Amino acid sequence: MNSSSDNISSSAQNSDSKSSNINPIDNLLDVLLDSESSESEVSLVQNETDIDRNSSQYPDIEVEIEEQEQDITLKQAVEYEAFLRQTTASETNESEKLQIDQTQAGLIEKYAEILEIETESASTEDLADAVNNLIPLIVELLKYKIDDSQETILEAVSQITEQIIERRFKKEPQKMAAAIAKILPSAITEKIHFSPEEIAKAIAPELALSIKEQIRLDKNAISEALGSEMGKAIKTQIEVEKDAMVDALYPVIGDTISKYMVEVVQEINRKVESTLSPEGFKRKWQARLRGVSEAELILQESVGCRVQAIFLIDKDSGLIIQEIQKQNVGKQGLDSDMLAGMLTAIRSFANDCIVSGSELDSIDYGNWQIHLEVAGYCYLAVILKGEPNKNFIARVRRIFGEIILDYGDEISQFEGDLETVPTPIKPKLEELFEAEDNLKQKSSSSPTALLWLLAFILALILIPWGIVSYRSRVAQNIQQVTAIQLDAAPELSVYRLEPSVKQGKLIVRGRVPSEYLRDRAVAITQKIADRHNLQFNNEIITVNVPVSPSLLTGEIARLTELFNQQPGVAIKTNYQSKSLSIRGFILDKNQQQSILKAFSRIPGIDRTIIDVANQLPTIEERIYFESAANRINVGDNASKIKSIIEFLDRYPELNLKLLAINDGVGSRKINQNLGMQRCSNFKDALIAKGVDSSRLITDCEPYRTFTRQKEGSIQLTRYIELEPFIPAK
């Protein structure tokens, strides 16, 4: 343990006070402080001696102070006062606390008084000096007092310090700021170290405001500072509390996704609704072909694809020949050179290492795809979002094919100079963008496509139908003509012959009873077939049908009647047991043959017996009259009349003409009248005998005179003769 005097001297030497005139006080303070500290160190061992020592200290101190008495100024006085107060405080200890307070109060009052006096008397500079000089002392005092009795000193100084600092600030704010600035960071650091909560509390209210202010000053600073950590922060938050994060993001992502999904679902709806459309059938077919579900196809079509960029790249060097990129606002385009180079490297790698001879078709990454189309010297890389559909790929291939076809040579000569690239390549590639742009429009214009499809289907149906109907009409025409012509042939008209036209053939089906009729039909049809360039298919069958008797007799009757209408023909036919007998008169021999032939052609007639005369029979009977008489002597002529009736009965097909012959005696007129009367009378007589009047005609008007050949009775020259004839029908 050091002695008090030692302490004083050593501390006087060690003191590093800045101004010389406060040295003594410093020293004093040092002594006090040191002794105090040393005291506490040994207090456990020697309590009593300490107190003694302390008391023995005082004279020395006083001496020290006295030595400097003459120099004491106002401030020193104050300092001294303070010192005194302190020393007494240290002496009196806790028991005298109250008293100390009182003295302290007194001291302050005194100090204030002195200050007032000073301000009045001394200049402002002196005052500043005084205050400046006071600070170290106050500091020391505080130091001491803090160690010794915190409470009192705090209470004592608190008011003054405030004032001091305030004044100081007013006077020299910058210096104060500089002074505080030096320790501020470390002070804060220290504070944070010891009680982070307090600092946090202190800063917290202003934190938001300060960030706001900083954002106002420099917009990007805060975002730049936080930006790099945001990802990590979000990640941590997700790790710590996933649900909160989900809740936080849900409104945003939910909306985005739902908006997107609404579009997709609408598109899907549309596609599902069009299930029965051609498009729907096409999709079903595609799904079957590709072995994927229809739903997948619908989704793919709904989500669609967007072309982001198209690059035409030299296959070997990987240099860009032509590039087209979609302009994205606020986004940088793809680095085409690098991308092309790396793509080429990847292609080379794949070709070398994986399978030689095959090509890389596409590279998928997430929702993106690089579609590659490779030709001889170049390849096309289409960077697109979403799944490209078949149509789009077909279009890419078509356009790429056209480019290769048109500019393949220029492309193969490409050596990195973009000016050598043919200019039409670019618009061609841009077609792909347009095509993609039109995708939506195209889908809306599907009704036209549908109409076209309908038109096509209709055409598909109508054209063959038209052809068929036209052909059938032509065929029908030919059939009709054939039928009419077959009907026109009298012998064929009774038979049902059915002409039909099929596949360039004229077919006639039916049955005829005889070979002759068949040939007739064939001849008629063949003519028609030749006229229409058709092949004739004869399906007429000759059959020996048992001809129906009524039909046969009808036919015979018909023919008989037909022939009878011809002049010079009066025949009667009789059909019995397949043989026909013809009787009557056919005056013309040729006609007789033809009639015979006609009858023999009638099927069912096996034999024809003809018994006809080519001359009409004559009637010898003449009715004679008396001279100038017109009356008939019926009784005399009864036998003659009888034979006439018999003649008529025998030849019912013949009629009789009455001719009046006169004797040439008397006037011509008389004879004519007479002749007519005689004819009339004779006719009446015959009718009276029952002869059909229609079978008799009179031809008595002409003046006929009996030409006398030899001598004979004149009586025999007056008569009526009869001439049979075939009546016209």
Added chain:
Amino acid sequence: MSTITKKICLLGNFNVGKTSLIRRFVENKFSDQYLSTVGVKISRKSIEIETELDLHQINLMVWDLEGNTKFKPITPSYLKGASGSIIVADLTRVSTLENINQHADLFLKINPQGTIAIALNKADLVPQEKLDRLLENYGCYDNSQILSTYPTSAKTGDNVAEIFRKLSYSII
């Protein structure tokens, strides 16, 4: 001014400094760390070259190929379409200098019209007298398509830009 894009390749054994040369040329940076290139790395650098006729903007696509080792030859398809090549050898390793011819043959086989420049790298590690001797031995090639040989250093940047410029000039 026309813009021309050209592909050039760097060839050479492993660890001769191909990547470092490119890094010095493109980014003007150097690192002592050895990182083996896997496959291929492509860099781009635009330079301007003035000829008698025109001022050309040359877009150099520099293909940094994986250096060949005893077990792994260089993939020839990466060389396709290159207008020029810088064959790199390491002055501190004689074996790499001896391989220059082999690389030149490979490159010219694939690109008969190609041009070659030879970079004898790591010149900063070799004392001047030894450098002179090595240049004498490995500096001359009797082939019109081989431009010339440069002692280079990716570390100090000596001759790096020059060799790229010379090669660019000859391929346009």
